[in-house]
Amino acid sequence: MSENMNMAVMASQSDLRRVFxxxxxxxxxxxxxxxxxxxGFAVNSFNSVSLKPPLVSICVARTSTTWPLLAQAPRLGLSVLGAQHGGLCRKLASRSADRFKDEAWTVSNDGAVLIDGAALWLECSMSANFTAGDHDIVVFDVREAQLFDAVKPLVFHHSQFRELMNEECVPTQCA
Ligand SMILES: Cc1cc2nc3c(=O)[nH]c(=O)nc-3n(C[C@H](O)[C@H](O)[C@H](O)COP(=O)(O)O)c2cc1C
Structure with a gap:
């Protein structure tokens, strides 16, 4: 795909993946x-949705074999992975790997599984599900949150794992 390719002629899924x-x-x-x-599985489609009530969302491929299992669980753990979690993320996306082997994780009283070393733990329950093309938009109520301020998050960009290097924000551009 050329750098300035027009969206209207973009056909293939790999082109679209590159765009997104x-x-x-x-x-x-x-x-x-x-x-x-x-x-469990890995997603990068996580979003905060609402403060009151606290809601977050993910998008799930309708071909996912893991989501139908998770959808039955009363509580789900959503862990914002740390910069050191690239290998775990690959495992959580793999159909062949034993996803949790040799990994450190914690189970809440309600059965949510949370990843040790994550930047944020959210304990959630499913609130709504909307079909959107070949994905479902799944909205969760946030029941509990635990922040780990010292943990740098894993960043996914151009299909590669990266980490934040410069933690200082530019003073005039701080939110
Ligand atoms: C960085 C990354 C982000 C991903 N984001 C999503 C996502 O937002 N939604 C999704 O359905 N799958 C996503 N996947 C793919 C899933 O992790 C997993 O590979 C897919 O659901 C197939 O496995 P399953 O059949 O066990 O569900 C992502 C994979 C990677 C590596």
Missing amino acids: SVFPTGVVAVCAMVEGRPV
Whole structure:
């Protein structure tokens, strides 16, 4: 795809992936205990949605084999992965790997699975589900939150894992 390709002629999914990959995101592990074992997958479609009530969302591919299992769980753990979690993220996206083998995680009283070393833990329950093309937009109520301020988040940009290097914001551009 040329650098200034027109959206109207863009056909392939790989072209579209490249277009969307320009937007840097964090990566979130969505995990819960299902029938006595940890189940989870990685998403970068996480968004905050509402403050009152506290809501967040993810987008789930309608082909996902993991989401139908997680959707049954009363509580889900959403962990904002740390910069050191690139390997774990690949495992949580792999269909062949044992996703939780040799990884450190914690189970809440309600069965949410939270990743140790994450930048943020959210315990959530599903609130709504909207079909949008080949994905579902899933909205969650946030029930509990635990922040780990010292942890740098993993950043996903141009289909690669990166970390934030300069933590100082430019004074005139701070939010
Ligand atoms: C960085 C990254 C971000 C991802 N984001 C999403 C996402 O937002 N939504 C989604 O459905 N799958 C996403 N995936 C793919 C899933 O992690 C997983 O590979 C996919 O759901 C297939 O596995 P499953 O059949 O077990 O669900 C992402 C994968 C990676 C590596």
